[in-house]
Amino acid sequence: MTKYLTAPLSKEDCADLRIGDYVYLTGTMYTARDAAHKRMIETLDRGEELPVDIKGQLIYYMGPSPAREGRPIGSAGPTTAGRMDKYAPTLLDLGLGGMIGKGKRTQAVSDAIVRNNSVYFAAVGGAGALLSKSITASEVVAYDDLGTEAIRKLTVENFPVIVVIDSKGDNLYATI
Amino acid sequence: MREVDLQVITDTIREMCIEVNHNLSPDMKKALDDATNKEESELGKKILGQLQENLVIAKEEMIPICQDTGMAVIFIEIGQDVHFVNGNLEDAINEGVRRGYVDGYLRKSVVDDPVIRNNTKDNTPAVIHYSIVPGENVKITLAPKGFGSENMSKVYMLKPADGIEGIKASIISAVKDAGPNACPPIVVGVGVGGTFEKCAIMSKKALTREVGVHSEIPYVKDLEIEMLEKINELGIGPGGLGGKVTALAVNVETYPTHIAGMPMAVNICCHVNRHIVREV
Ligand code: SF4
Numbered sequence: 001m002t003k004y005l006t007a008p009l010s011k012e013d014c015a016d017l018r019i020g021d022y023v024y025l026t027g028t029m030y031t032a033r034d035a036a037h038k039r040m041i042e043t044l045d046r047g048e049e050l051p052v053d054i055k056g057q058l059i060y061y062m063g064p065s066p067a068r069e070g071r072p073i074g075s076a077g078p079t080t081a082g083r084m085d086k087y088a089p090t091l092l093d094l095g096l097g098g099m100i101g102k103g104k105r106t107q108a109v110s111d112a113i114v115r116n117n118s119v120y121f122a123a124v125g126g127a128g129a130l131l132s133k134s135i136t137a138s139e140v141v142a143y144d145d146l147g148t149e150a151i152r153k154l155t156v157e158n159f160p161v162i163v164v165i166d167s168k169g170d171n172l173y174a175t176i
Numbered sequence: 177m178r179e180v181d182l183q184v185i186t187d188t189i190r191e192m193c194i195e196v197n198h199n200l201s202p203d204m205k206k207a208l209d210d211a212t213n214k215e216e217s218e219l220g221k222k223i224l225g226q227l228q229e230n231l232v233i234a235k236e237e238m239i240p241i242c243q244d245t246g247m248a249v250i251f252i253e254i255g256q257d258v259h260f261v262n263g264n265l266e267d268a269i270n271e272g273v274r275r276g277y278v279d280g281y282l283r284k285s286v287v288d289d290p291v292i293r294n295n296t297k298d299n300t301p302a303v304i305h306y307s308i309v310p311g312e313n314v315k316i317t318l319a320p321k322g323f324g325s326e327n328m329s330k331v332y333m334l335k336p337a338d339g340i341e342g343i344k345a346s347i348i349s350a351v352k353d354a355g356p357n358a359c360p361p362i363v364v365g366v367g368v369g370g371t372f373e374k375c376a377i378m379s380k381k382a383l384t385r386e387v388g389v390h391s392e393i394p395y396v397k398d399l400e401i402e403m404l405e406k407i408n409e410l411g412i413g414p415g416g417l418g419g420k421v422t423a424l425a426v427n428v429e430t431y432p433t434h435i436a437g438m439p440m441a442v443n444i445c446c447h448v449n450r451h452i453v454r455e456v
Contacts, residue, residue: 020219022219035293062243063243063244063283063285064243064283065239065240065243065245065281065282065283066281066282066283067281068238068239068281071239074239074240074243074281074283075234075239075240075241075242075243075245075283076243077242077243077244079244079324080324080327080357082357102324102356102357102359102415102416103324103355103356103357103416104355104356104357122356122415122416122417124223124226124227124415125242125324125356125359125415125446126227126230126241126242126322126359126446126447126448127226127227127229127230127242128230128239128240128241128242128243128244129230129231129233129234129237129239129240129241129242130226130229130230130233132239133233146295147284147295147297148243148283148284148285148295149295160226162219162415162417172417173355173356173416173417175418176411176412176413176416176417176418
């Protein structure tokens with residue numbers, strides 16, 4: 001099913017999504033990958049607050065190439081989500097709304113998705129030039145020193161993703 | 177003897193870095209075209225269409241094909257009658273990578289130490305494989321390698337008794353494990369023989385062979401063809417979302433080995449299998 005949704009997603013939207021749904025997202029999302037996740041979890045371990053409020057938000061596992069002059073961002077496709085599996089359940093339990101990446105997740109992540117009525121989307125890996133056309137603005141909001149791995153707030157318009165794990169725990173890859 | 181100015185090596189590598197990250201080689205483009213014709217799954221077709229659209233945007237608007245512009249892997253074949261002047265070769269190569277990645281708006285994905293992990297901010301150093309060959313030319317092959325697929329690569333220390341069936345089973349097992357992670361449709365580089373490190377380097381080199389060109393050794397060519405068919409029966413498909421096209425090519429390189437062993441490596445590359453060759 002093809003859907004056009006506003007990001008961040010509402011809990012009702014999440015509950016309605018099913019594996020294989022092709023979704024165009026419009027709104028805002030945050031980027032974070034390996035180094036930012038490590039730092040976020042260390043921050044939480046110290047009992048401190050995260051630099052951005054992730055409640056209900058989408059995290060896109062992505063580190064862009066640099067933007068040329070006059071452009072919001074460079075190439076901007078998904079990175080392999082599995083490397084964030086160690087950190088994702090903690091963030092989901094803190095209220096993270098959903099994740100966008102590519103590739104397999106662990107059972108622990110899938111369980112956390114079900115527990116929190118969340119979602120895992122895949123974007124097409126290796127289509128970074130095309131995907132960048134759906135990003136209209138990008139601003140570094142934390143961890144600037146991490147370069148491409150900084151946390152960015154993206155504004156997106158009809159950003160294409162596919163539901164891979166839904167809130168019932170079904171997994172699109174497992175059906176293949 | 178021929179003198180080669182290292183400035184020329186630096187300039188050439190700079191250009192190669194920029195070119196290869198924006199413009200996929202004709203063999204890969206053709207392989208993606210053929211794949212689109214072959215794919216039967218609706219979603220698979222749609223994804224392959226997006227990959228082609230992606231290539232057009234990358235080239236026309238100078239946006240890298242993929243945001244992971246890779247770690248620069250360089251194979252450099254140096255004619256034994258070449259004398260480099262004006263610096264040292266390794267510095268000249270890394271300077272080319274540095275300028276290519278900085279000037280070309282390519283992503284800096286290299287950290288200075290595997291544990292401490294500070295980004296070097298210019299994508300250096302490159303991984304360089306040198307070889308000395310007859311003649312007075314320098315042949316440079318650049319293959320930036322993304323790590324979504326690199327992470328799914330494997331070395332197997334097979335036994336002679338495992339035979340060709342062992343090789344086949346290992347290739348299939350590596351591709352299955354990689355699944356959607358390696359950004360299928362993939363290209364599979366295989367190195368068989370030599371030693372632990374030799375087979376790994378061969379598997380990387382195999383990825384730089386033009387897609388569609390087979391090994392000249394008859395049984396290896398048959399292996400390449402059979403493995404491509406078997407992989408495409410796995411159903412992983414474009415983006416790992418199901419379909420007939422999981423791989424675009426299987427390239428196998430071999431080398432003599434020890435009586436006691438049959439090492440092999442499977443280096444998996446995504447559909448953004450970047451390779452470019454220049455002679456100086
Ligand atoms: S595996 Fe290849 S296509 Fe996928 S993100 Fe990495 S470099 Fe890009």
